[in-house]
Amino acid sequence: MTGVVGRSVESITGALRTVFTAEQVASADGLLQRRDPRVAVCSVAGLALAVMITRTIAVTLCFGAVTVILARLSAVPLRRLLARSLAVPLVSAVIVLPQVVVLPGDTLVRAFGLSVTVDGVAYVVLFTLRVGVGVALLSLIVMTTPFSAVVAAMRELHVPVALVWVIAVTYRYLFLFFDELQRLVLARNSRTTGRSSLRGGWRDAKRLVGTFLLRTLDRGERVGRAMQARGGARPPSPYSRSRTVDRGDYALVALAVIAVVGSGVVRWGL
């Protein structure tokens, strides 16, 4: 089983590399790493909201600069942040590119009988920048806040405990299952030669996923029996941690609030 199905190993390895890289940065000593996870998540969400509100290139560039400054203060390598944040805005730019000739406005340049308008170009630049800054802000959270801290923050923000538990257990078992699936694919690969046909590839993938899901269900049954044997009790919150909010946390919240209000004022006025 070589070819497309066999290359799943690369997908799994790529996903694992992404997570391990992020965890490495998250363990560094930086501004966002030192913040209370509730504050970090809510403040970065506030900054993302401010970016979504704005319709001005200059304001979007300011938020881009704030994102870069936060990344530098949080020991996030800019190349890594850029690498994570580049693909989505580029694809988004391609999606809205026709607007350079569709949107009415003053003609910037004429080519092939089409008029590229100033408004069209401005829209594509603004849209791409907004998506880019939005993706960079999400990447910032991913790279500076360990997911266990995010899960703890969810509980402290009163997300229902049953849901927090499902998310926590999903995350806990995810890497075990990545490893199991990777071993299944490698084991099949090592016993097969030649390229498989489309039909053969589907047969292989069906068996792989079927076998894998059955193993998952078996593991679920074992976990269930083990938990019942222990009485089924669970602590009130997974990854629970108590932390006091400090001045730095208040400053970050203030920055987010100012960003949202400021963005609204620039767009709609007072």
Added chain:
Amino acid sequence: MTRQIRMHIPDGFLDPWVAGLLWLGSGVAIGLAVRRARDELGDERTPLLGVVAAGIFAAQMLNWPIPGGTSAHFVGGAFAGMLLGPSLGVLAMTAVVTIQALVFGDGGIIALGGNLFAMAVVDVLVGYALFRALRGVHETGAAFVAGWGAITAAALAVGVGVGLSSAFSYELSVTVPIMVVGHALLGLVEGAITAAVYGYVANARPDLVLGRGDDSLSLEVGL
């Protein structure tokens, strides 16, 4: 070249008010699912659902070959609904989509509500409803239609969300047909994968199949 059937909306595509409405819609649906699941599961069995969700997440990593040398990935929302039932399916996919966003950086923070609405609510509930309605006619066929219809309906939800947003320059008359037609075609792959995986699991463990026992995973599994 790998082509993933993904519909994560990044930040920047939705207006804040549309994102807020989608957060509200997914919040209500997930809240109802949590309430029903609490009754169905009991406290000690809740973590088991996470194990199954992790399995579905990992299964998404496998490349399925499609003509032209490219590949597609399993999304699994309809399969989750068929295997777990509507409430637990919604919770499982909520865990998957949340981890995709906050661990792998797929989608956006503000757009997370929209992504949850499309992939954890619409995908699961439509898949479950189609499978339940059609399984009496032909089980594997129902699984195919569920996978195909669910992904197309989720794409419709995304198309409406971005079409209503002034931040995205294309209007509903453009976004809805493009998303629906595009995903109706790509959804054939999701339908085929759902039917293939369902057939395999149903043959090996008929006790798990919706409607043959309970309306969710068997009591033996404990969900």
